[in-house]
Amino acid sequence: LSGLKVTEPSAEKMSITHYETGGFYTTHYDSEDDTPAFRRRLGTFLLYLNGNYRGGNTVFPHLQLAITPQQGDGLVFYSHKTNSRLDELTLHTGCPIKEGDKWIGSLWIRNTTQHGPAATCFGDQLYVRPG
Numbered sequence: 719l720s721g722l723k724v725t726e727p728s729a730e731k732m733s734i735t736h737y738e739t740g741g742f743y744t745t746h747y748d749s750e751d752d753t754p755a756f757r758r759r760l761g762t763f764l765l766y767l768n769g770n771y772r773g774g775n776t777v778f779p780h781l782q783l784a785i786t787p788q789q790g791d792g793l794v795f796y797s798h799k800t801n802s803r804l805d806e807l808t809l810h811t812g813c814p815i816k817e818g819d820k821w822i823g824s825l826w827i828r829n830t831t832q833h834g835p836a837a838t839c840f841g842d843q844l845y846v847r848p849g
């Protein structure tokens with residue numbers, strides 16, 4: 719999809735997060751400017767593993783973007799701009815779950831051993847809903 723390598727060492731292992739009612743992910747960036755460029759997190763792939771809950775939107779406040787996930791949705795975003803600085807528009811949060819359980823897979827894709835055009839293809843936000 720992105721052309722990026724998504725297996726180790728180019729990406730971390732996918733981590734699975736389980737939120738219960740009331741659970742949330744505080745507002746954060748997935749990357750930072752201080753990390754050496756070759757190791758930093760280029761971008762993120764979020765996979766929404768289930769859908770039977772209320773609340774739990776993924777919100778990008780600076781973009782005024784709220785994603786209401788459905789089971790099987792994937793979200794890809796790049797955390798750095800073309801000048802390699804952190805893209806502050808990628809600030810985001812996992813909103814509190816109002817009812818039910820939310821399961822996601824998070825894959826943080828690193829700059830390590832990426833090569834070719836994909837590694838410099840920053841800036842496109844991609845949201846995929848199958849079907």
Ligand SMILES: O=C(O)CCC(=O)C(=O)O
Pocket residue numbers: 743748762764774775776777810811812813822824
């Ligand atoms: O659960 C969410 O909607 C956001 C998760 C997230 O930001 C992350 O795993 O880095």
Ligand SMILES: [Fe+2]
Pocket residue numbers: 746747748762810
């Ligand atoms: Fe995140």
